[in-house]
Amino acid sequence: MGEFKVHRVRFFDYMPTAIRAMAFNAHTERLALGRMDGSVEIFNFADRYFQEKVIPGKDSRSIEALCWVGGRLFSAGLNGEITEYDLENLRPKYSLEAYGGPIWTITSNSQGAHLAIGCEDGTVKLFEVLEESIQFERNLDRQKGRIISLSWHPSGTQIAAGMMDMIRVFDVPTGRAVQRLLVDRGFGGSKSRETVVWSVVFLSDYTIISGDSAGKVQVWDGHTGTLVKTHLVTKWDVLALSVSKDESSVVVGTSEGTVIQFQFIAPTLQQQQDKEWVRTRTFKNHTHDVRALAEIETAIVSGGMDTQLVVRPLLEKFDERSHASALRKIQFPHRNLVFCAKKAGLLLFQFPGQLELWRLGESDGHGKPGDSLPLKRKPEKLLHLKRKGEDHICCSALSSCGGWLAYSTMSSVRLYRLQTDNNDISISKVPKLPKILRSAHQLCFSSDSSKLFAASSQSSVLVIALSQSECKYVHTLKPKSGSRQPIHLMTNSVDGKWLATANSDCEIHVYNVQKLKLHCIVPVYGSCPSAMGIHPTTNNLTMVHADQQIFEYSIVEKQYTDWSRKLQKQGLHNLWLDRDTPVTHVTFNPKNPEQILLHDMHMFCIIDQSLPLPDQKTQFYNQMTLRSLSEQERPSHLHAFKICKTFQDLLSVSLLDDQSLVMVERPLLAITCQLPAPVRQKKFAT
């Protein structure tokens, strides 16, 4: 496998924010996830839950609810605005003040023609969805008390609204409240506290199911307004409800972090009438409040205060065990937040609100493999750069010499010149940036730090020439396909000749930077690339996709390499394909051109192209076995994939020019420690 000196970096205090809202678009199989900091993430559930797009947040924006109308995404928040998102440019398209105070919920009818929002002032406002915008239509009868939750009847003629201590049913054509369902308060001391109906669903058979702050899930008859059944599921709050598409199952999320499923089951097996809602399974995958829930065709998706997105597959929907039937937790973003200056030994950490520049520690000790070396110089935080404005940082870059630093928010791009003498560091903002450079989805410096590439709208790339005195716009590289999707990956070659970009349409374009023109398009593969890199010597482009497939494409010959063909022909090992986190980084070892270095959250892998590929029968994770074998036996057991699981919760792996590895770890326990305390629960024998 080779020996490396490893910098085990644990000083990146990455802290994801809590999940607040969730909306699943069954048609496009995209899940929109709203976080507390106002950022929206789009996951492609058809492509191994890949985090396709991230719309950065903004200080003033909050998201209380998300809602899809066709392919359009709307959100509403406590700032009183409804926002529609531009998913191609990863920015809000427009925001509309609803004039009803803070908005608690937004939901569209099944026809996709109207949006209903529930406001603090007790109004339910209907908005008509127009081609390019939305327009206020009317208010339903104004109520006393805020509207917390809303649910349209599938026919679109009635709306159930969860309020304080009650549920109202509105008739949409007339706007009148037709039912008033009183919700009991909790027991004991909580009797004096109002019950908040956090969530409500209206089923097509006019059954209303509600979840409230007294811990009850209640089933109501919407025709008569009578209570059918009460399930007390928790001592704390029931926060989220979601119904399956065929309305045979409802999942609820509670403050205790449990997700409880209710199923619509007939009491006897033969006659299928008289079905009732029966509490069945309980899933406990969260430690904190489950604030957002979605029951999709084959799985229950939940998220909450503990910041992780959990996809719990419903095993009865699967015929055999596969990667899709395994529990999946998405804790880390599927993109880079760590940038490494390979020559200078600097690390740049990207936070939504600031950038941090660190210098790695140094050590001159020697030791056996597995030893920890004494540090001569401790790692040092050189710079703490706060962003300007309200918008959060969406991308950043550090040149490999450590002389340039750039970041972009939704509204602006900033470029800095860094000068480091031994202990002094000075930073100066590059004043006049070209006007065309307003925002970027991705930023990237060329390896000789003479150019800055900025991914712009419609998959185009702006090329900016950098020099000591000025920076100058050079050219815009445009793809031929005319794709409107944003670029999410960008990499350039060491010799400065090639630039490869990947966009959400799974297209990979290779540009010749010297000639400033499109060189070729890599054949489009059905899964989104999650990491790619250009080999420093052979100029082969290595791509790893969200479905864990690996391709190697020769830029010069404009075709897949023999190794790649062989790999595809033989197929990857099942254990490789069943891993549940995407590879987020590809680098190469300049000393050993046969080696490709990859990592995902749970492992670090060196692919040695000179060794035979493993077939399905070979032991895939064979490092322990190899260690026990003698020198003579070892070669017969070697295969190309060398996997190391010593390092866990990896955010980044990069190889410095002095042949030392930088492993940036962020232990999940450290994230959990920073979360607020969960609700108190009685634990047995405590």
Next chain:
Amino acid sequence: MVEHAEIRMVHRGGSKINFREPVITNDSRFLLCAAGESVNVYSTSTEEYVHDLQGHTDLVTGVVLNPSNHLQVYSCSADGTVRLWDFTDAILIKTFIIGYPIYSIYVSEKHGGVVFLVVPMADYKSSELFQLVAVHLPHSGDQEVEARELSAVLCDVSPHAGAASFGREGEYIASVKGLQLEVFFFKKQKSYRFSLKSGMKKGAKNAFTCVSCHPKEDCIATGHEDGKIRMWRNFNQKKEYTYSTLHWHHGAVNTLCFTPEGTNLLSGGIESVLVHWHYTQENQKDFLPRLGAAITHIAVSPDGSLFSTSHSDNKITIIQSCVKVSAVIQGLVKGDGVWTNLIIDPRSKALVLNGKPGHLQFYSLHRDKQLYNLEIVQQEYIHEEGLDQFEVVNAAFDARGNWLATVEERRKKGAELEITLKLWAYDELTQSFVLNTTVTAPHEDQITAMFFSPSPETTMLVTTSLDGHFKAWLLADHSDANEGFWACDFVGGYHLLKPGCCSFSADGSLLSVGFQEVVTVWSPASWELLTTLSQPPGAIRDLCFGRLSCSKYLLGASTKNQLCCWNLLTCSLEWSTPMDVSLLQADPLSENMAAFCSQSGSSDLFVFKPSEPRPLYSQKALCTGKVQHAVFAPRDQMLESCEERTQWLNRSQLYFFTQHMDLLTFSTKTEEDRLLASSKQLMVDDSVAVTPFYLLLGKHRGQQLEKQEALTNPMAERTQLPQGSIAIKELLHTPAHVLPSASFLCAMFVRSLLISSSSARASLGCILCQRSSHWMEMEALVVHTTKKQVSLPVMWS
């Protein structure tokens, strides 16, 4: 048993009544439970033993109500038969011979005439595989019917009761084993299997322990080893099935039971708490805590008014209307083991041995009932495994039953041994034992034997210990105090050898202590070492003085297969024989001695008189394993058997524990006949609750009434005449459901009415004679029972 047909080894009392789920009859008046080789019938209201259903020749493994006749029960047994009983009259109606040992029985109303049995798989005789088979019970007039047509329903099932259950209206049967639930639908003839992962990695133990089906809805409740209860629904689909989980128990769920209406689910486990789940509102549950011991079975009466819980300490609790314990049926407690010898309490004639942890139990052998528990350790017992707790290891009564000595010890690994000797005085007022003296650390090491001197003049206790000493304890008289206390009087030893056993002669004038190979004989009056006897090799394991005419003999059993008999007058060895005696027991009422020998994995019994060379009785291969505990219990009534072989059983009965803690005894034919006769006599009208009081008084009154009637109405007497004939008796007294057809009876009946004038007188005389003899018997019974009352005062306390 073949060689001595007249002496039979029987389970007499002390059988496990918690072995299988009991049955509560439809009218909730009786509780039936499998007890050893018979089925016991108890009254639910008075907790009194009513009678038993005897007939099986091996362990009864299941009792169920006949679904088509609620006055009958089926019982199955390891002897390979299913028997149908009329339990009110204890009449065996039919015997179905299956031919395989049966482990459980299940019936359903839907499947009339069919019983479902768990039998070993035919082709896997050696391995432990069982199958569930359906047996169609043939209609036939015969008493014994062969039913050998078995049709397999489920393969590889668990033999435990409670591991299978019929679903709603008998449409399916659910069975659990290991990590798998299997549901078999009879209509479709199709079974569905649902497996769980072992869950060991996550600290869960998902193995199934029990199953119960909802009677009205299609819901199956299963209990699991980690204390979870899962409620399965939609189980007619391979993948779309679903279950919810309830969790309260921290130990394994031993048993589950739905109430007949299905509104509640009852569960029990080691926590000894009956948990009461409300169906569909599972977060609401009620508890009935402090039931004493782990719950092993739960049964509910068909009307749902009574619950019964069986407990691991051989107890059945009857619970009324979910909340109130109304009756406790307590059998012989067999805890983790018996450390004390079996002792007979001289006052109550009860068997005394370890009961609940830290207690001694007093168990009446004649009535097969626990009289009471005496708490010895007086410390709280913590229900947790792996703790070192105090245990009563030794107990002894003095000759009159005025004093009880107990030894308790706590063994800790590596730490010091804690021993306490306690002496208890019998208090006439409270009719129980009161602690008199506590001696902490009476010896420095384990106490091996402890006996009171049988002499009537002095009350002396002798203890021998592994520390090399034996101590004599005397009741010190203090004139100023009301009560004396016990103090050590003498410490004796012999060449620093470790004493292993001791024995007093019958009159208390001699004490013999076995110091390894050497037997020393002491005079307790002067503490003078009188003589030493030795017969190496082999340390002395057991010592026993002869009684009555054989009191000059001292018997010793050594570890090296030697049984020696010394003559104390000549101080020489009288005889010795090579025998590996594991236990030597003397009958206090006769010269007889019983020696249990272990040989090649089984035990043999020899009963002999020390003075006679020939054993009175010998029984090879009594039972498997070593017999560790045995006792001669005096009889209430002497038997007058002249048979040479059975004479030794005339005065007392020999009880012993096998390795598997079964209490066995020997019974003779005459005794059994007598028992049978008395049980017939006790047959009672079932309209009144059966209590002993009723037996005494109710019957008496009935007889009186009858007699008055007969006196006042001579006409009636004449009309009664024909009743004396056998045919009419048969017709009137046989239960209707076992009678042959009316047409068959008719001829016999009519013929019986045709009385010839000459025989009329004679039959009248016969009846009168019968009646008077009946009277005699009744009186005898009354006397007999009152005697009992006097001799067992504790019963009423």
